[in-house]
Amino acid sequence: MALATSLEPPVIEVSHVSTKLGQAVVHEDISLSIHRREIFGIAGGNGCGKTTLLREIIGLITPSAGTIRLFGLDSRRLEAGDGHPIHRRFGVMFQQGGLFSSLTLAENVAVPLREHTTVSESLIRDIVAAKIAMVELPPGSAAKYPNELSGGMRRRAALARALVMDPELLFLDEPTAGLDPIIATGFDKLVLSLKKLLGLTVVMVTHDLDSLWQITNRVAVLGQGKVLGVGTMQELFQSDDQYIRQYFQGERGRAAREQAAANIERREA
């Protein structure tokens, strides 16, 4: 897909962000922009501040320096839970799901609807059923509590809750970590199809090379507190940076690339 890079203002604009957690420097002068309708991957080694960056973008923590704009609004003004209307425009799927353990799956998905809208119970029921079906959870799981669900199902339930308000922007924190390859592939396909169905912009923190190859439009690689490179996977694969090369051209990286290429061939054939 051709990206409208210059015409529209970016959905997310990270400019000159630095982060210090205590003594440790996590980010040093990071700048990124993410555009509408792209699937943007944030990759990098363990502990390189991927999740921290995500948490800064969604306003859970404040960077030490620099600004982050989300739909043009300074994310510092997002200070958790003040009911700013912008909260309806993005959904977040946390790594552990963040499902409320005292509510059933259906109730979990319905929480944003009940909090932010005044629609009738029957419509809530329909919307919840549609979202649960959209993330390919069996209808029978709706009445289950989070601790009765498997890891993959919990992930899907969290996705359904993130999607229930029809956000324009979706954040995924390591969506496929710890999932078996079949479910992980299914999850990638799901994200891709939801993006098509709902016209989403997706920001995904991951180090799953398969996901990166299969579904992202662009990827930023973080390392040593900086953005080491931004571009399509193909561009990054040919990058001169030593770390990026190590990251993508290792045994696993090559296998993932071949797999992706094979998939594309199959699709075209």
Next chain:
Amino acid sequence: MERQATISVEDNVVYCRGAWTLPNLSQLERGGRTLRWPDTTTILYDAGGVTAMDTGGALMLQQYIDGVPGNGQSTSLQGLKPEFEQLLKNLKGLVIQAGRDAAVHDVKWIDRLLRVIQSRQASAVRALAFIGESTVAIWRSIARPHSIRWKSLMRFVELDGVRALPITGLLTFLVGVVIAYQGAEQLRKFGTNIFIVDLVGISLLREIAPLIVAILIAGRSGSAYTAAIGTMKVTEELDAVRTLGISPMNLLVLPRALGLIIALPLLTVYADVVGVFGGMLIALGELNVSFVEFVTRFEEAVPVRHFLIGLGKAPFFAALIALVGCYQGFQIRGGVDDVGRHTTISVVQGIFLVIVFDAICSILLNWWDL
């Protein structure tokens, strides 16, 4: 973005206009309720004016088309923009697939009752199993004292005994004061001031001090045991313990139970002293009973058996509190929510059992004339 969405009937055609998105849906629902539906055989929906639509809006349109008129009329939809049409079609498939009511399932009361009975039954069996298991473990470890984890046991004596000294001291002191005050009023009327010693001494030593300490510790340590073991369960530490070939009973329960069995009697003795001291102060201030008079009378009026009875109950209280606390910790199944629930249960059950046990003791001791 458009702020308005309307549904209206003009010339027997239902016109849908504006942004059919979540923020506008309640407005649409209100609008639909006051609408006079056309009575033609086919209701024509014109959705050409819809400028935006999300999942909620599409489902609402579907609800209007499916059900609202409800007179067996047929419906047809026209003018919807192709992208919204596609959304509607996709969603229709999804909702049908899900089954309309599968999402929110209504449990019949009889099912709920059966489920409660089943879970009560199961938890009774588990409780019984736990009591058995822990009793065996306690006897076994007493028979082989070297298997007891002394270090961890002493840590619990410190945490649940030594660190609880200030609060138990303060509380029993105040209770001693209160009892003496209440008694002083009555005793002064009869001029039997010296009986304040009997009143304070017997009631505190035999009943009140052990009970107050036990209730306090049930709240303080019982809840801590449940939360600690429960959190270990949630974070899979308990599973790790098991797979490393260590018995959780031995590692977690015994040190806590034995530690509390040691600590609670000691706390009780301390509470006796502080509580009686509180009574002494009031006796001096209100009834002019000097410390020397008080102590002299104490020796005659309060036989040592009252002290021993109070002290004798303490280890049993401790065992009840520790076992309930640990048991509730092991019962935690799900997530964080469960930790809070079981901690509450642990404290309530702990206090309940302590008081019931105390009442049984009172009755039995009364029969035996002690």
